[in-house]
Amino acid sequence: MPRTRSSLWRDPSLPWVESRRACHSRACYKAHSHPTFSIGAVDAGCSYFTGAGEGQQRLTPGTLVMVPAQRVHACNPEPGQAWSYQMLHVQAEWLAQLRLESGLAAAKTGAPARISRLPALYRQFCSLNELLFSAANTVDKEAALIAFMGDHDFSEHPPLTAAPAPTLAMPALRGLLERIEADDPATLSLETLARQAGLGRYQLIRAFRAATGLTPHAYLLNARINRGRQLLRDGLALAEVAYRLGFADQSHFQRVFKAHVGVTPGQYR
Template sequence: MPMTDRRHWNDPALPFVEARRACHSRACYKAHSHPTFSIGAVDSGVSHFSGAGPGSKRLTAGTLVLVPAQRVHACNPEPGGAWSYQMLHLDAEWLLRLRHERGIAVQGAGTAALVTRDAALYRQFCQLTALLFSEASVLEKEIALVDFIGDHDERAFAALPMAPAEDAAALNLEEGLQGLADERLAHLSLEDLARWAGLGRYALIRACRRATGMTPHAWLLNARINRARVLLRQGGDLAEVAYRLGFADQSHFQRVFKVHAGTTPGAYRAGR
């Protein structure tokens, strides 16, 4: 059954897309990345978007930001403030195939995030997310999604500041992590990571910061949370997911998940 609570939507019949929305949220996120291409829209309030580059970008209502897969970023309300927003996460391989059908290049992993205040595009995005959260048929939803993505070439949007080009060793490491078993991912050491990347420990730390803006520990924690998202979408038991991914206990897992995903693991999984 599709997930249909007020905050999250995903449907096993459309495994390449997931939607999220938040109203008057004060939740703050740590810097993180997704294996998905993400589109966010600010509905009200003010948010500050930061990536692995210098400074931040102030986003106001009606702004859309497009974040390529693996681009480290954070988007948080102004201090003391609240904001409302919508998010769409698209499987990177699915998006790449769709763009190839249209003859349009897609922003690759690690490239700059993009921003636009096109009012018509914002309205179309809101209509799309409303349809995804509705009781419309799977076919209607897929048609609307493909139509929306196919109508727009994001290369026309303004690029946000970003870090220097990603380091090849860290990119290779990222690909390797995606294929690891859950238990192995949970217990990697700095020495393991360095050996895998073919670097010394200090060189790995520098490479990881150049590539992601994060330390190896923060980057690995982010990878574990992304794996947890997959397991929770499959209906995984919270305690079992926490154990498999090496968290001290379910409470620890919940705290870490919330600062990365803006919601609790239970709420994320709810409605399956």
């Protein structure tokens, strides 16, 4: 049986981007979101992509999925099978500025994911990622990233019907999301959020899940993990990160982190 391999690329000179490659992986992910615009590519095997709506989309080799920031999603291999994939994460603010320079509209936060089965786009994405993982200089990598992200209008690709854009018509819900992203999510509780929204706890759970695809608890947990990624990139020790995020202990943090990210905190760091 082929050995599972996973590698992560980051460069302190390019803090707005990171990339990951996984081969023969059987890791499964909980529904989650990223504060970044993400592009995933299926290299081998098949997987199922789910968004905030009902249903799922089967992804075959050569497929690309473009996931806007804060779009709840999960992508997992077929039961009992392994798959290989690549995942590129680009800071949403950096991308919005680049799209503005290129005369293209940036994907709105929480917008539906989009899918591409174009062989040429898949090959270009693979070439970009190969360059990022190579020993090429930072200037060439940055130029390639800018060219790729600026050349392609991802809105031309069809949105996934299984992942409708969440409606955040209620100002109270929008305020909750802003508070979760701005405050320390480890200190927030369902009671606190319900009080801010002026809703009962049950009402809040239903409204929040309809808007984001996650319950308030799951959204808070996801926010803590995203905060943990940043703390690990800053070089904090695992025990310190677990403590700051309010986890009971380091092992609990490791289990939750791997369920969301696919690798342990130590591997990610």
